[in-house]
Amino acid sequence: VTAGPAPLALTCGDLAGIGPEISAKAWSRRRRDGPCFFWLGDPAALKGLGVPMAPISAPHEAPALFTEALPVLPVTGQSPAAVTIGAIAAGTRLVLDGQASALVTNPISKKSLADAGFAYPGHTEFLGALTGSPVPPVMMLAIPGLRVVPATVHVPLAKVPDLLSEKLLVETARTLHAALKRDFGCAVPRIAVAGLNPHAGEQGLLGTEEQTIIAPAIAAMTAEGMNVWGPVPPDALFTPRARETYDAALCLYHDQALIPLKALDVDHGVNVTLGLPIIRTSPDHGIAADIAGKGIADPASLLAALDLAARMAAGRGPV
Amino acid sequence: VTAGPAPLALTCGDLAGIGPEISAKAWSRRRRDGPCFFWLGDPAALKGLGVPMAPISAPHEAPALFTEALPVLPVTGQSPAAVTIGAIAAGTRLVLDGQASALVTNPISKKSLADAGFAYPGHTEFLGALTGSPVPPVMMLAIPGLRVVPATVHVPLAKVPDLLSEKLLVETARTLHAALKRDFGCAVPRIAVAGLNPHAGEQGLLGTEEQTIIAPAIAAMTAEGMNVWGPVPPDALFTPRARETYDAALCLYHDQALIPLKALDVDHGVNVTLGLPIIRTSPDHGIAADIAGKGIADPASLLAALDLAARMAAGRGPV
Numbered sequence: 001v002t003a004g005p006a007p008l009a010l011t012c013g014d015l016a017g018i019g020p021e022i023s024a025k026a027w028s029r030r031r032r033d034g035p036c037f038f039w040l041g042d043p044a045a046l047k048g049l050g051v052p053m054a055p056i057s058a059p060h061e062a063p064a065l066f067t068e069a070l071p072v073l074p075v076t077g078q079s080p081a082a083v084t085i086g087a088i089a090a091g092t093r094l095v096l097d098g099q100a101s102a103l104v105t106n107p108i109s110k111k112s113l114a115d116a117g118f119a120y121p122g123h124t125e126f127l128g129a130l131t132g133s134p135v136p137p138v139m140m141l142a143i144p145g146l147r148v149v150p151a152t153v154h155v156p157l158a159k160v161p162d163l164l165s166e167k168l169l170v171e172t173a174r175t176l177h178a179a180l181k182r183d184f185g186c187a188v189p190r191i192a193v194a195g196l197n198p199h200a201g202e203q204g205l206l207g208t209e210e211q212t213i214i215a216p217a218i219a220a221m222t223a224e225g226m227n228v229w230g231p232v233p234p235d236a237l238f239t240p241r242a243r244e245t246y247d248a249a250l251c252l253y254h255d256q257a258l259i260p261l262k263a264l265d266v267d268h269g270v271n272v273t274l275g276l277p278i279i280r281t282s283p284d285h286g287i288a289a290d291i292a293g294k295g296i297a298d299p300a301s302l303l304a305a306l307d308l309a310a311r312m313a314a315g316r317g318p319v
Numbered sequence: 320v321t322a323g324p325a326p327l328a329l330t331c332g333d334l335a336g337i338g339p340e341i342s343a344k345a346w347s348r349r350r351r352d353g354p355c356f357f358w359l360g361d362p363a364a365l366k367g368l369g370v371p372m373a374p375i376s377a378p379h380e381a382p383a384l385f386t387e388a389l390p391v392l393p394v395t396g397q398s399p400a401a402v403t404i405g406a407i408a409a410g411t412r413l414v415l416d417g418q419a420s421a422l423v424t425n426p427i428s429k430k431s432l433a434d435a436g437f438a439y440p441g442h443t444e445f446l447g448a449l450t451g452s453p454v455p456p457v458m459m460l461a462i463p464g465l466r467v468v469p470a471t472v473h474v475p476l477a478k479v480p481d482l483l484s485e486k487l488l489v490e491t492a493r494t495l496h497a498a499l500k501r502d503f504g505c506a507v508p509r510i511a512v513a514g515l516n517p518h519a520g521e522q523g524l525l526g527t528e529e530q531t532i533i534a535p536a537i538a539a540m541t542a543e544g545m546n547v548w549g550p551v552p553p554d555a556l557f558t559p560r561a562r563e564t565y566d567a568a569l570c571l572y573h574d575q576a577l578i579p580l581k582a583l584d585v586d587h588g589v590n591v592t593l594g595l596p597i598i599r600t601s602p603d604h605g606i607a608a609d610i611a612g613k614g615i616a617d618p619a620s621l622l623a624a625l626d627l628a629a630r631m632a633a634g635r636g637p638v
Contacts, residue, residue, distance in 0.1 A: 111522050114524060154518075156525055157476075197576060199473075205430055205476030206475055207477065259578050260559065260582040262554045262555065262584060264583070
């Protein structure tokens with residue numbers, strides 16, 4: 001066994017979803033060529049999935065075992081939700097410690113966790129708190145050929161206009177700009193900023209946020225030296241020709257970013273959290289409880305998340 | 320000359336945009352095989368575009384001339400905006416009279432027309448008024464493989480939640496359902512309805528309009544016998560697999576409908592107005608004043624609009 005990078009930490013996600021199944025399938029597809037990862041969760045959830053498990057007590061044991069069995073770092077809890085949350089917390093600590101090179105998270109059910117008293121709307125906000133991130137974490141979704149960042153995420157659409165501010169957009173752009181340079185090989189990142197309203201407001205006729213918030217934010221970004229432009233009419237931002245002009249699209253709300261991404265490629269989307277001290281990726285789908293246990297779940301998005309996390313980790317030194 | 324269907328009426332649109340150029344190019348591409356159309360506007364706007372013009376005084380003169388020259392029915396006015404508006408009004412009257420088989424409109428600038436005192440936010444609303452349509456007109460956008468209908472259109476995003484109602488959604492679905500049966504060959508139309516909020520509200524955690532407005536509207540549509548389902552999480556509605564399941568997606572706002580459509584195919588989009596007593600299509604792009612006069616405008620979308628209008632007209636009798 002050669003000394004390689006630390007393994008990736010893969011959390012179990014919601015145990016009622018497809019997380020265990022796609023984790024097992026991902027191990028089968030990557031066991032020979034890597035990247036090496038270990039699974040954090042209740043080992044009972046992997047029973048019956050047809051893959052050998054190897055319990056480990058620390059991440060450094062994983063590489064020697066990975067070809068023959070899926071390494072499992074057991075996480076226990078008083079409820080399924082407690083295991084789900086505990087795995088995220090434990091994985092994060094291991095990456096912060098340098099024992100794992102990146103965190104890859106299986107999907108969670110926000111509703112199930114909220115019902116169990118979980119105080120965060122999603123992974124991103126929880127990881128910001130766990131890592132004591134000095135800047136608010138930012139969610140990026142990536143498929144081959146398109147990266148999108150929604151400035152607001154898991155909030156009702158009706159609240160989006162009030163949540164937008166020049167400060168939010170500039171801070172989000174700073175985090176995105178730094179990540180594109182550090183982790184995505186963009187020497188001079190090109191960032192296109194979406195408008196909010198139809199036709200980007202059509203000079204105020206269809207909304208004024210472009211004039212009062214977005215254009216001033218873009219001017220501030222430009223003053224900081226970023227290569228950024230907009231506000232682009234939202235429906236013009238994702239055309240095949242437009243997508244070739246930028247490294248990432250800075251969007252204003254969840255579906256403005258995710259609708260085009262999933263329309264173009266729903267199978268290989270990766271969720272990346274920017275602005276954390278750790279690398280974190282995730283498959284871009286939900287827990288899919290409706291198909292859990294049927295053996296038909298597709299691990300493509302998880303595989304893309306593992307591969308991207310490994311590429312990002314290869315370009316970074318220790319945390 | 321054989322007696323064929325009445326020609327299509329093509330309006331000039333904004334004379335500062337690419338309308339004249341793409342009209343001339345469309346004539347060059349369709350002059351031999353049709354469909355036959357005539358152009359309504361100021362003939363001076365076609366000068367220098369390299370196509371022969373043939374002034375006409377009535378639509379029935381167009382077919383005999385069409386192979387050799389672009390038939391032009393002159394429209395005059397005291398300003399460019401007056402010509403643009405007058406062409407729409409004149410073309411609509413000719414279709415209502417049966418002298419033309421369908422109306423195809425070149426793009427207009429809502430801002431320019433509003434500045435000139437035009438009281439309608441766009442073509443769709445103006446045509447509803449001109450034709451005395453008994454139901455509110457509905458905008459459909461179509462590319463090969465995807466038809467979308469936004470229930471609200473040219474309004475600021477912040478106003479969308481307040482504009483949504485069970486009544487609006489049910490009326491829009493009725494118009495869509497009837498049009499799919501009458502003009503698009505769908506014997507039993509399949510209509511998927513979008514949610515408003517991220518994840519369709521995730522059971523109320525991310526917004527409640529799904530529970531208070533959209534689900535009740537879908538229940539009412541179902542009770543009327545329509546084959547309709549939802550609310551579908553907006554970012555799941557346009558995936559390649561999802562698009563195969565419906566004949567049209569009923570969306571809640573402009574960009575929810577147009578972002579995925581233009582991400583997939585920005586060149587062949589057609590705007591169709593449903594619920595009018597006349598057939599009306601339009602290219603799915605703006606006036607593109609930035610490239611007007613350069614000779615580089617692409618007539619693909621206008622050609623698609625002309626072709627679709629002709630197919631729809633072929634399936635209908637006289638108005």
